[in-house]
Amino acid sequence: xxxxxxxxxxxxxxxxxxxxxxxxxxxxxxxxxxxxxxxxxxxxxxxxxxxxxxxxxxxxxxxxxxxxxxxxxxxxxxxxxxxxxxxxxxxxxxxxxxxxxxxxxxxxxxxxxxxxxxxxx
Numbered sequence: 001x002x003x004x005x006x007x008x009x010x011x012x013x014x015x016x017x018x019x020x021x022x023x024x025x026x027x028x029x030x031x032x033x034x035x036x037x038x039x040x041x042x043x044x045x046x047x048x049x050x051x052x053x054x055x056x057x058x059x060x061x062x063x064x065x066x067x068x069x070x071x072x073x074x075x076x077x078x079x080x081x082x083x084x085x086x087x088x089x090x091x092x093x094x095x096x097x098x099x100x101x102x103x104x105x106x107x108x109x110x111x112x113x114x115x116x117x118x119x120x121x
Contacts, residue, residue: 023077033065063106
């Protein structure tokens, strides 16, 4: 069985439109990926961390994407747009079976832009 092809087909079938944006200004073509909340052991509330340029949601999301879109190669400050939601990439890694990269997984956080008039309050 070709696991890579099977996983890529599932990502295409159930995934949402995604675009990678490098901190250096480069953007990918749209492709499909899966992004969903990570589950934690024990229930905790995760609040936002607010800065002058925006807010990080403290809840982590799991990204699963095709091997051809390697988020682990992107520099710090890079992000993905999934259906117009911005997710900052915390860390990413390749998932292998034997010597073949099957897919990319990453921990990402939703990023919320704050308008200037909201940050003064």
